[in-house]
Amino acid sequence: GQQVMQIPQYQHVQEGEDFTTYCNSSTTLSNIQWYKQRPGGHPVFLIQLVKSGEVKKQKRLTFQFGEAKKNSSLHITATQTTDVGTYFCAGKKSNTGKLIFGQGTTLQVKP
Amino acid sequence: NAGVTQTPKFQVLKTGQSMTLQCAQDMNHEYMSWYRQDPGMGLRLIHYSVGAGITDQGEVPNGYNVSRSTTEDFPLRLLSAAPSQTSVYFCASSYQGASGGYTFGSGTRLTVV
Numbered sequence: 001g002q003q004v005m006q007i008p009q010y011q012h013v014q015e016g017e018d019f020t021t022y023c024n025s026s027t028t029l030s031n032i033q034w035y036k037q038r039p040g041g042h043p044v045f046l047i048q049l050v051k052s053g054e055v056k057k058q059k060r061l062t063f064q065f066g067e068a069k070k071n072s073s074l075h076i077t078a079t080q081t082t083d084v085g086t087y088f089c090a091g092k093k094s095n096t097g098k099l100i101f102g103q104g105t106t107l108q109v110k111p
Numbered sequence: 112n113a114g115v116t117q118t119p120k121f122q123v124l125k126t127g128q129s130m131t132l133q134c135a136q137d138m139n140h141e142y143m144s145w146y147r148q149d150p151g152m153g154l155r156l157i158h159y160s161v162g163a164g165i166t167d168q169g170e171v172p173n174g175y176n177v178s179r180s181t182t183e184d185f186p187l188r189l190l191s192a193a194p195s196q197t198s199v200y201f202c203a204s205s206y207q208g209a210s211g212g213y214t215f216g217s218g219t220r221l222t223v224v
Contacts, residue, residue, distance in 0.1 A: 009151070033212055042201060043154065045212030088153060090213075097142035097161045097205070098169065099213060103153035 002027050004091045006102030014110050019076040021105035023089035030092050032065055032072045033099065038085045079109045113137050117202050117216035124192040124223045132187040132219050134202030140214070141207040143185040144169070145177065147198040148218075154201065160185055161207070192223045 003026040013019050023032065031050045035043040047056055049065035049072060056063045062075045072089055086104040093100075118133045136143065144159040156169030158177040166177050174196060176188040185204075189196060200219045205211035 006153070035213075042215040042217050043203075043213075045214070048212055090154075097144060097159045097207075098156065098167070099144065099159075100156060100170065101146070101154040103151065 002091070002093050002098075002100050004089060004100050004102040006089055006105055008105055009103060010106050010108070012108045012110065013079050015081060016078050019079050019083070019107055021074050021087050021089075021107075023072040023074075023091075023102050025070045025091050027093055028069050030069075030094050032069075032092075033090045034063055034072075034074055035088045035090060035101075036085050037088065037104070041085075043088060076107075079107070081109050081111050083107060084109050115202055115204055115214050115216035117200075117219050119219060120217065122219060122221050124189070124221065126192060126194060126223060128192050130189050130192065132189075132200055132202075132221075134185045134187065134216060135183050136185075136202075136204040136214070137183065138204065138206075138214065139182060140204035141182070142211060142213075143179065143202065143204045144213065145175070145185070145187045146201045146203065147171065147196075148201060149198050157187065157200075189221075194223045197221060197223045 005024045033048045034046040037043045053067045054065040060077045064073045086106045088104045090099045090101040115136045145157040146154040160166045160179040202216045203213040205213045
């Protein structure tokens, strides 16, 4: 079945350092989505990538979708304490409602 | 506009009991899904629906039933609760099509003793 793997599971950084989380799918995806979940909260949609090789930016966050549409990454430049939380990637194999999540990367930022 | 509403927020069940977790959305979203979240396991898809009257199994459907009689509601039924079903359950909805990021409810924390 469709699997989405995400690494690392945890990352501790000093405030101001960069952070990257990687996502890999066992199958080609039609699109990939990224979510952020703050401690004790629910996942919140950040962005969706659809095209092969697509790169999108949201302020200090850069999202990439691989050429083969099987991997993706999220890079945060100069982390802040407000970036703390768990970041999930989630992939759709086709344009259906079936969205499969990776295990998530939990980011801790030391001030 | 309430978004996705889940009830109850907390529930304790005894092994073997049944119950229904409620989920309602007021955004006229076609897609709705149920996930469970366990430490270190991310969000695992239980069941999903692409519209009223249409449901399908996700990654971990055993022990759960769903129905989608209306666009707005997507209840999740636990048939005979087991301790392994202790988890946080999230309901989510989205529009059909390429722009569809999911909107999540605030979750139900379920403990089965």
